[in-house]
Structure formats: structure tokens, C-alpha cells
Amino acid sequence: MPNNLNERSRKFQFIHLEAYSLQANQQGGKNAKFNKEVKARTVSEVLGEVLRKDGFCNHIQEPEAPGVLYGDLNNIETDCKAYHQNHKNIDKNGKAKALRSDANVLIAGVVSLEGIEQNYKDWDQYKIDVLGFLKEKYGENLAAVVEHTDEENPHLHFYIVPKIGQKLDELHDGKKAVLELKKKEPKALKGKQNKAYIEGMRNFQDDFYNKVSKNFGLTKIGPARSRVSRKTYFEQKKAAEEYRKTLKQIEQNKFFIDSEFEQAKKNIENEIKKEKNNFEKEKRKIVKKVVKETYEETMENYENKNYINKMLFSMTYNKTKILNQEKQISHLIKEGRKHFDRKNEYKKEVSRLKDFEDKYTNLRKDFGKRLNNALGEVKVENDNLKMENQKLRSENENLKYENEMGKYAIEFLNKLKNKLGSKFESFKNDLFPKSSHKHTPENPKIKRRF
Incomplete structure (x- = not known):
């Protein structure tokens, strides 16, 4: 069983983005429906963990310094502070405003493949392709890319810092989609903003898959997240593996x-x-x-x-x-x-x-x-299959609701019967008088039992 789990976990890509500020938000991300980041960690804390500083990596038994593949980690916090101090946002009236103390100034990402040490042989080439993708996508905004090998699964961390005069949200695919929606519809509801955010991140995952992961026989997402049938998932996985072998x-x-x-x-x-x-x-x-x-x-x-x-x-x-x-x-x-x-x-x-x-x-x-x-x-x-699954879930919820209402009605009438005693029949006849119509096959007699 463990081998099967490991086989499944290593066959799909994992890339994730989060945004961080210099000062933590005391609300901890409250009301941030489409903003998936919970602002409980700061830039210094994130960098402290990646650099394996004392007090920031207690979850690692034997911490090791990260392998730097690109850039310089030591300049990131200084660049973030300079951006926060000098960048101004322009409001709808054309007035320049300084950033809030808890405004996001850094985007951090993770790329990982589980079970790679035992089962995957292309990690070195995968790292090269990931680095090429990040350089092409973020250009001068890409501050650093490092590798951690002191945890169970080797993985990459990458960091993106905006330039002065550039909005951080423009570098985050989900947030950028929300910005573009607000330009078209300034009064767009949160639900619509949430959909735009999700669609933007889905496009980001698709882009990474088509340019990097597809060439290594990975699927874009695993069966639990995509909610496809087991048969369909393994067909997708087999097709991706065949593509990788054929390409090779x-x-x-x-x-x-x-x-x-x-x-x-x-x-x-x-x-x-x-x-x-x-x-x-x-x-x-x-x-x-x-x-x-x-x-x-x-x-x-x-x-x-x-x-x-x-x-x-x-x-x-x-x-x-x-x-x-x-x-x-x-x-x-x-x-x-x-x-x-x-x-x-x-x-x-x-x-x-x-x-x-x-x-x-x-x-x-x-x-x-x-x-x-x-x-x-x-x-x-x-x-x-997704649409059919959603429809069945909706019908199931409706049946559950009707069942609960039926139980409630029966329970209510039983309590009423116990309360009224012999008067219940008279009360029932007043509520439901007998029909004067003859009972025919077209008009059958309806019996009510309580």
C-alpha cells in the first residue's frame, strides 16, 4: 500500500505561490476569500526558514544550507524594504498613496515532486527546465531560486520581488486576473472576483504543465483534486507517461x-x-x-x-x-x-x-x-464527469432536505397528537375535511395516516 501511494504522489506536478509582507497582518487573513494567503508570516520569517537560521527551522532534524541555483537570497529583504518605502499606488482620483505597513511585497513559490529519491530519475533535468520557465516568466523580478535537500522530498523555492512603480498583484496570476476584472467591472462582487482568481491560477498551472511537467510524464493534478474517476485518472496518467517515453x-x-x-x-x-x-x-x-x-x-x-x-x-x-x-x-x-x-x-x-x-x-x-x-x-x-458529479451532488442535497422536512413534520404531528389526546381527531378533521367528490380511478381516495 505505501508503494502505491508513493507512485500516485510522484506522478503529478506541484507548484504553489504565496505573498508576504514586512509586517504581519493582525487579522490573519480575515475576509480574504479570493486571497488564499494567510498573512501570519513575514518576509524575514520566510527567509529565515529558507536560510535555515536558528529558531526558524525547528521542523528539520538536520538543517543544511540551501543550494542556490539563481540569484542572491541575502539581497531579498533589502529589496523588499526599498520597494515598500519608495513605491506609491495611484488611487482612482490620481493621488499617490504610500503602501500599508502590512502590504504584500514578496511572492514566494514552491516546486516539489514527492517520492523523487526512490522513484524519479529526472530531477536534475526537471530543475533546469523549472529554472528556465521561471526566468522566462518573471525576468528581472525573479530574485532567487534555491534547492532544499534536507527534507524527505527535495524541492525548490523561488522568490519574486516587484520593481518600484510596479504592482505586486501584476506578478501573481490569480491577483492579476482580479485586477483585470476590476478594470472592466469596478463593482464586481466578491464571488466573481473569486472565480477570476481561480481561473487565473488554473491558467498558471496549465502553463507550467505544458512548458515543463508534460515533458516528464506528469499529470497536471492528482485524482483527489480533480475529482475524476479512478479509471479516467489512470488513463490520463498512462497517456502522460507514454508521451514522456515517446518524446524521449x-x-x-x-x-x-x-x-x-x-x-x-x-x-x-x-x-x-x-x-x-x-x-x-x-x-x-x-x-x-x-x-x-x-x-x-x-x-x-x-x-x-x-x-x-x-x-x-x-x-x-x-x-x-x-x-x-x-x-x-x-x-x-x-x-x-x-x-x-x-x-x-x-x-x-x-x-x-x-x-x-x-x-x-x-x-x-x-x-x-x-x-x-x-x-x-x-x-x-x-x-x-465533473458536471455530472455536481448535478448528482445537488440532487442528493435536495433529497436530504426533503427527508429532513418529512421527519420534522411526522415528529411535529406525533407531538401534537400526544398533546391534544382525544381532541386530535376533531382537530385533524377541521384541518383536513373529507372531500365530497366521489373516488374514481381518475380521483382516487387519498388516505392520511398520522
Whole structure:
């Protein structure tokens, strides 16, 4: 049983945000329906815990200093104080107002995967992807990202500080959604603000899932929170795991295909270069040999001839030399054509490999589309199950109410009967006089029993 729980807990993402102030709110978050933070802790207390200072981490048996992945924890509190002192909010009349003493000045977040030490092998890569997501989303507002490894499950803490002139709520997806609603509807009720907050945070979870967790085979939420059937949950979990495995296999295959393609391309280029060098070498050798043999033969024939023949030979020498050179040129042209044909064959091979790479890329894109469509169908089914579940709950509440009212009525009449005694029948007849209508199948007699 523990293994099953551990398997379930590590298969869905966990990312959470909270906002903190320099001075705690004495009301402890009273009336904050859509504001999920309970303002009982301050910035200094939060940083004291993450830095493992004495008195702030009593729940840790053997505290260890956090591993800093980005930024500097030591500057955060100073930056928060500077923001609180210098930032002014502009009210609806255009007047600048200083922040309240308990105004939020820091957003802190946690990213965790339960059971990771025993079951999950991709934590190091997951950290890199999470850090990339946070840098892209928060930019210069991201103050620090640290890792804790002294608790049961390793996890990340990240901290976001607004710049002077920038509202903190604009950096918090839920609060930002409420701000945008108030701009459109200044008198929006708290219930509507609450819905806007929830929708904003849901979009935040979706964004993190699509950009990070989806690539690691995680589901966005677990079965208890999404209230889906056990069958649907495991189908979603299986689809996510298959997606992760397929993506990993594609990346591995792409590496080998790319390596094979580059090696083939390199071999072809080397072969072309080698053929070209051989051709030039053979060309020089043939030309040199022809020149030498022609010269020797010419001089020998020339010396053996008489004056007249020498004259005739001299006259025909140039013509003979030209014919021999034309033969050599013809031979070189044939060799060049052979070289050109081999070069074309190499080009065709390169084109074939490129076509194979294009088909592989298209196949990968098609698979991604099909998988997204399948996940979309699962989401639609999930939403339908939610609506059906809500309807059944509503009907159940109505039946409970009717049952309670029936019990109350019977109990009341029994007490009244005991109180009135023999007068009860007369009282009952006065309340419910007998009908003068005849009892027919269309108008059956109604019996009342008390």
C-alpha cells in the first residue's frame, strides 16, 4: 500500500505561490476569500526558514544550507524594504498613496515532486527546465531560486520581488486576473472576483504543465483534486507517461539519425575530394608522360631523316602534336565525366538522407498533434464527469432536505397528537375535511395516516 501511494504522489506536478509582507497582518487573513494567503508570516520569517537560521527551522532534524541555483537570497529583504518605502499606488482620483505597513511585497513559490529519491530519475533535468520557465516568466523580478535537500522530498523555492512603480498583484496570476476584472467591472462582487482568481491560477498551472511537467510524464493534478474517476485518472496518467517515453525515444532517434546523416555527408565529401585529387594527379601524370614520349620519339625520328624528310617532318609535326593533344583531352574529358557521374550519385544520396530527415520531422509533428487531440478528448470527458458529479451532488442535497422536512413534520404531528389526546381527531378533521367528490380511478381516495 505505501508503494502505491508513493507512485500516485510522484506522478503529478506541484507548484504553489504565496505573498508576504514586512509586517504581519493582525487579522490573519480575515475576509480574504479570493486571497488564499494567510498573512501570519513575514518576509524575514520566510527567509529565515529558507536560510535555515536558528529558531526558524525547528521542523528539520538536520538543517543544511540551501543550494542556490539563481540569484542572491541575502539581497531579498533589502529589496523588499526599498520597494515598500519608495513605491506609491495611484488611487482612482490620481493621488499617490504610500503602501500599508502590512502590504504584500514578496511572492514566494514552491516546486516539489514527492517520492523523487526512490522513484524519479529526472530531477536534475526537471530543475533546469523549472529554472528556465521561471526566468522566462518573471525576468528581472525573479530574485532567487534555491534547492532544499534536507527534507524527505527535495524541492525548490523561488522568490519574486516587484520593481518600484510596479504592482505586486501584476506578478501573481490569480491577483492579476482580479485586477483585470476590476478594470472592466469596478463593482464586481466578491464571488466573481473569486472565480477570476481561480481561473487565473488554473491558467498558471496549465502553463507550467505544458512548458515543463508534460515533458516528464506528469499529470497536471492528482485524482483527489480533480475529482475524476479512478479509471479516467489512470488513463490520463498512462497517456502522460507514454508521451514522456515517446518524446524521449524521438530525441534519442533524432540524435542517432543526425549523427548518421552528418557522418554520411562527411564521407561523401571526403570521397569527392579524394576522387578530385586522384583525377588531378592522373591528369598531371598523363600529360607529363605524353610530353616526354612525344619529345623523345620526335627527336629520334628527326635525327634519322634526311634533309627533305626533316623538312616534311617539321611541317607535319605540329599537326601530329595537335592530334595527340586532342586525344589526351578526349581521354581527360571521359575521366571528368566519370568523376561528374560519381559526384551526382553522391548528391542523390545526400538528397535521399535529407528527404528521410524531413519525413522524420513531419512524423514527429503529426504524432504531437494526435497526442494533443487525444489529451483534449480526455479533458472533455473529464469536464463532463465533473458536471455530472455536481448535478448528482445537488440532487442528493435536495433529497436530504426533503427527508429532513418529512421527519420534522411526522415528529411535529406525533407531538401534537400526544398533546391534544382525544381532541386530535376533531382537530385533524377541521384541518383536513373529507372531500365530497366521489373516488374514481381518475380521483382516487387519498388516505392520511398520522
